[in-house]
Amino acid sequence: MRCGRWRPVSGMALEAEERTRRTLRAADVKAIAREHGFPLAGIAAASPLADAERYGAWVDRGMAGAMGYLTDHRRDKRGDPATLLPGVRSILCVGLLYNTAHPCSTSFSQADRAWISRYAWGEDYHQILAEGLRSVEAHLREISSESFDAKICVDTAPILERSYARQAGLGWIGKNTCLIHEPTGSWYFLGELLLSLELEPDTPAQDRCGSCRRCIDACPTGAIVPRKSPDGDRYFVDARACISYYTIEKKNEIPEEARVGNGWHVFGCDICQDVCPWNRRAPITGDARFEPLLPPAPPLERLAAITEAEFRELFVNSPVSRSKYKGFIRNVIVAMGNSGSPEFRTVLERLASHSDETIARHAAWALARLRGEAT
Ligand code: SF4
Ligand code: SF4
Helix, strand or coil, X not given: CCXXXXXXXXXXXXXXXXXXXXXXXXHHHHHHHHHCCCCEEEEEECCCCCHHXXXXXXXXXXXXXXXXXXXXXXXXXXXXXXXXXXXXXXXXXXXXXXXXXXXXXXXXXXXXXXXXXXXXXXXXHHHHHHHHHHHHHHHHHHHECCCCCEEEECXXXXXXXHHHHHHCCCCEECCCCCEEECCCECCEXXXXXXXXXXXXXXXXXXXXXXXXXXXXXHCCCCCEEEECCCXXXXXXXXXXXXXXXXXXXXXXXXXXXXXXXXXXXXXXXCHHHHCCHHHCCCCCCCCHHHCCCXXXXXXXXXXXXXXXXXXXXXXXXCHHHHHHHHHHHHHHHHHHHHHCCHHHHHHHHHHHCCCCHXXXXXXXXXXXXXXXXXX
């Protein structure tokens, strides 16, 4: 049964003596997080981070594209958690593994297939992580001799979550800008529990990318770009070149010059994680909630036939709902155009007379691309 209820991986039964109220230490908090199903758990001090400057530089260069939630008034809050929870002293950073035992995008070659990013295969992680962190918070309140304030963040509040996760020792931020845990890789959802408690912070993780540049070389659109800094090269992902941005965040028209780069991707892109050597031996989650709703690499024809009602029903509790029906079908159309498969002409001709202008225009472009007239 698929459901959104939080199910800890390990047992939650505590012996009565463990319920005795006490002053919480960092080790207690991390152990409780692990007990509630988070394999990665670490503590960061809730102080402002230098990464806020790097984030500002990324925004100033226009690399956030049209993602207003990253560039508006919330931009300057990201590097200071006190704007989210006055009096915050510590951040419990957690990671939840979502990797399932299915092939990666780089192992497929069929032109008639579509790719949906691995993180979006199963249930929406926001609710799953928030529920897990709520159970951690409740447990901490049960045993803490001190009252405390807390706030849960799961992608929902402006905070530099990868930067704090690195400070908490969960991993380093790779050249692909993902948080990478040694030795288990980057297939983790991240969440934070801001706490007014003073807790011993962990040691930040060391950068282990070394001279590797597989993700940079594999990115089909050249979206991973270097930025010189006094402490060595850092890397940005320029959203304006990234497939994930165009297939998830971009509303309405995808600029024509970006469509070919999307390839067969209809929701997100995993290439820069699929090629990362740290993901070669990534563990597999036993959590059925992250198993795919659709078979990985579903046929494009099947996706193009999804009606709006079916989309709402199928993806009601899935990250895919973020693109909305129109955006999803638009992405399927672009992938059909990129497929080089003439058998998609019939369905594209039908979609070219769709009442929605965005869908119709993308279908006309895809037909032109199949004829070799659009690049
Ligand atoms: S998600 Fe895809 S397009 Fe974006 S940086 Fe990674 S490989 Fe490049
Ligand atoms: S592919 Fe190589 S350079 Fe890129 S994130 Fe992984 S280890 Fe770092």
